[in-house]
Amino acid sequence: MIVIVAGLNVFPIKSAGAVPVAEAELTTDGLRHDREYMLVRPDGRHLSQREVPELALLRPDYDGVKLVVHTPLAASPLVREAVDGPPLDVTVHRRPCQGMDQGDEAAEWFSEVLGLPCRLVRFAGTRPTALGGGTLTYADGYPVSVLSEESLDDLNRRMDARLPMARFRPNIVLRGLGPYGEDSVTRLRGDQVEIELIRPCGRCVIVNTDQDTARRSSEPLRALARYRTERFGGTREIMFGRLGVPRALGALRAGGELTAS
Incomplete structure (x- = not known):
């Protein structure tokens, strides 16, 4: 399946704001300068x-x-x-x-x-990933995070107010998978790059924090908990998006195409 890279985000400081970019170099540790x-x-x-x-x-x-x-x-x-x-x-x-x-x-x-x-x-x-044999800088556990626009659209339909993608802080935003299509994807390939998606992305209270005001509420974690709670590695987590490890390195471009399989 062909999907579009709808957005790219680099987070130079762990847990600080995003830098949306038109192009990013994929390295063994994720997008260059991410969580450096x-x-x-x-x-x-x-x-x-x-x-x-x-x-x-x-x-x-x-x-x-x-x-x-x-x-x-x-x-x-x-x-x-x-x-x-x-x-x-x-x-x-x-x-x-x-x-x-x-x-x-x-x-x-x-x-x-x-x-x-x-x-x-x-x-x-160096820091190793828990699974997949990858390395990372200061990201929580894996060097690349991925979320689709359609998954966020589906979540927003279940809520009273629409939330922006910034709440979920993905490195790569995809378009064309359909709601939660990323759940079943194991590889993203481009002309130069390849990313193996290793596990679902467990969510915490950070998604309840407005990235423009720092105000915190009970959503969307409460809404996600109603239908996105899964067991992984012996624990139950609220899952939304996927985490991955680079396998082939090169440039990623917003608006570019990847093959999802």
């Missing part, structure tokens, strides 16, 4: 919108050299060149990994903006 940075507490634990919804209001832009972060929470943006600072031991969901500290200026800016002590780190080392 992360904010951590003094003990090294990662910051997430689960506990700090205001992270949604950070709007980062990163070209591989310079990180610029705008937010309505600060009078002026952070402008910071990437540095190979001292390595820090950090964790993502209690799993150890490493990051290069980005300095006191960045730490002070983020701490003031968010109202709690934190530091900015840039990914270092």
Whole structure:
């Protein structure tokens, strides 16, 4: 089946806002620069919108050299060149990994903006995926997330208010699969790229956070729980979208075609 890449999103800082892009390079760790940075507490634990919804209001832009972060929470943006600072031991969901500290200026800016002590780190080392033999940076468990427009349309028909795709923070938005068609897809192939979809994407309270205001409600998690709760790996999760691992690397373009199988 031929499907359209309806959108591409890169998240330079884990749990912060998205950067919609027209083209992205697919690397072994996902879209280039995705989740390359992360904010951590003094003990090294990662910051997430689960506990700090205001992270949604950070709007980062990163070209591989310079990180610029705008937010309505600060009078002026952070402008910071990437540095190979001292390595820090950090964790993502209690799993150890490493990051290069980005300095006191960045730490002070983020701490003031968010109202709690934190530091900015840039990914270092390697992290394996739980399944599929892939690697990733600071994403929760897999380097690529996929969701179809039709699945969101179906969810919105079940709710009183329509939600934008931004609530679900996918790297790749697809069109042409039909509602929940991604559930049965195992491969996405293009002229250069190939992605193996490994498992369903379990959802948490982050989808209840308005990405423009940081306000949190009970939806859409409550609506999804009524018909998208599944058992995977011995636990029950609310599933919406799929997670994958790159198998062939190259450029992805919004508006381009992929073969889903």
